[in-house]
Amino acid sequence: MTDLSQENTGDAALSVRDRHDLMHHEIRQRICLLDYLPGTRLSEVTLAEEFGTSRTPIRRVLARLEDEGLVQSHHGVGTLVTDADIAELEQVYRLRVELTELTARLDPVPPDAKFLAQFDLLVARGAEIIGKGSPRAFTQFDIDVFQALLQLTGNLPLRQTLERLYFQTKRLWLRAAQEAQLDLQEEFRIFQHELEAIQLALRAGDLEAVAHIQRAHISMSFRRLQQAATGA
Amino acid sequence: MTDLSQENTGDAALSVRDRHDLMHHEIRQRICLLDYLPGTRLSEVTLAEEFGTSRTPIRRVLARLEDEGLVQSHHGVGTLVTDADIAELEQVYRLRVELTELTARLDPVPPDAKFLAQFDLLVARGAEIIGKGSPRAFTQFDIDVFQALLQLTGNLPLRQTLERLYFQTKRLWLRAAQEAQLDLQEEFRIFQHELEAIQLALRAGDLEAVAHIQRAHISMSFRRLQQAATGA
DNA sequence: TCATTTGCTGTTGTACACAAATATTCAACA
């Protein structure tokens, strides 16, 4: 009778885990979109009020974010959004590069028609963002593309690991790029080109090529950042 | 003046995070040594009493274990140690195989004299266990060897990922091996041989060889398990 | 005899009060 009690009724009757996941994704998103800059203090009571709950579930979510390395709690001080230098970033980037290549080798999932259509929409959206998009809109776009491409591997632990590493680096990349006065418009264009290359490879069903393009994108993106940082 | 207030005083004046880590490692160890078999219900109140605290910190630890995939909480039911079939295990194993090879490629840390001495002790201990060791003692030994070899890479995110994946598979391997009636004594001997091979490679300073031996060990270990499972 | 209901019991989830810890402020004093 009430088999679908979890999915209907809008947002009121969600399961416990779903509620937690929702808050987790929301806060993680804010950190990555730089709504919360590194060093920002996240107040448990403020978040609790905003999400209409008590501190307890919020603390559950913040604990998870702490395990993921995005925040750090200090007794008597607060919960601060973490920061990292280029050296730490490099470690994560180099691991991401290798793991990305594994997506095609380990458990590749051939894209179906629905996926291809979804990706076409993304490419079209990217073309719009190039002209008038803000860094924030671009980052949001980057997140969406990343999560779409993640569906191309059926290896769950690999997906979870890649997702974790992605969010560890993305937010810091944007800030570091701004600090290094990297030409963001140029970065957007490069990303769009790579997206179109991926689109072609997808249509050809060549997942290895997709992975290689992604790999090159991640690697070169960090290299440009590194050069800009040391140059400036 | 009180700079060392975190390390001294035995075990009473530990930091919050240290206390949590201690309980986390203890419970994780119990799961891996099969003190808690898959399906076991972990009672929050019982654990709280055992560790001399309230449910709150225990829940913090169990939440982390749930994020790591070792337990799963159900409202109104309990917190159960998770289980997995061979198919899921295979995904984790194949990822571990690839990541292990990365330890030598990404940020290899040459072993110092202290490390080599420590490893010699491990090899000696392994020789003893072969004769009279229980499956439990062997698993404990395997954990210690794994954590020692983890020090050979300086890439922190890689270490964390490998550790997470290791504990996801190890406990299930032991149970599956027992179910498949795998010859554990033979497995012990094989492991000891590989350990001695690693010892040689370490002395030669050839970290790539160390990684390759480990890689082969993980891969073949799972293959034997798979064959025994399908055969029986 | 079987199906359904109802209450009981035990579990995790949530809310809140309090403890512990730290940063800040401001006054006293050399």
Added chain:
DNA sequence: TGTTGAATATTTGTGTACAACAGCAAATGA
């Protein structure tokens, strides 16, 4: 004027009572 120290405010950590939920068994009725 600079420095020290205590009071205070704010934050996270902990303990605990209660709510929400699931499972089970006994009671109930046809």
